[in-house]
Amino acid sequence: MPETQTTEDYANPHHFDVFSAQCLSRKLLNDVTKRWSILVLVALLDGNMHFGQFSDRIGGISDRMLSMTLRALVDDGLMLHDEKSGEYSLTAPGKKVASESRRLLDSLYVALDSLMAARQA
Numbered sequence: 001m002p003e004t005q006t007t008e009d010y011a012n013p014h015h016f017d018v019f020s021a022q023c024l025s026r027k028l029l030n031d032v033t034k035r036w037s038i039l040v041l042v043a044l045l046d047g048n049m050h051f052g053q054f055s056d057r058i059g060g061i062s063d064r065m066l067s068m069t070l071r072a073l074v075d076d077g078l079m080l081h082d083e084k085s086g087e088y089s090l091t092a093p094g095k096k097v098a099s100e101s102r103r104l105l106d107s108l109y110v111a112l113d114s115l116m117a118a119r120q121a
Helices: 024-032 035-046 051-057 063-076 092-120
Strands: 079-081 088-090
Touching: 024 035, 024 063, 035 051, 035 063, 035 079, 035 088, 035 092, 051 063, 063 079, 088 092
Parallel strands: none
Antiparallel strands: 079 088
């Protein structure tokens, strides 16, 4: 039987350690993995958006929470906000994180199909 891979086996060429409370990667992980942040990032994969478009696309988010989420993602450098046009867009690192977040959402959909089928059996 193959051995189980641990987090220590994960190849990390970047010298960050998300398991350390002092590492900056922990703050970024916290910002990105918030429910609204993931949805904002993935929504931007379809193209640049204005504030109101996020509210239309993401059900249940309040204007206050959207404003806080957008500000945090801009401050983290994952998004840009063009003051003149009012548009939000992804930076190159933001596109990478958004793409991986979409993969996470896709895997949740697959898991839910399996879980629902198992419950009905």
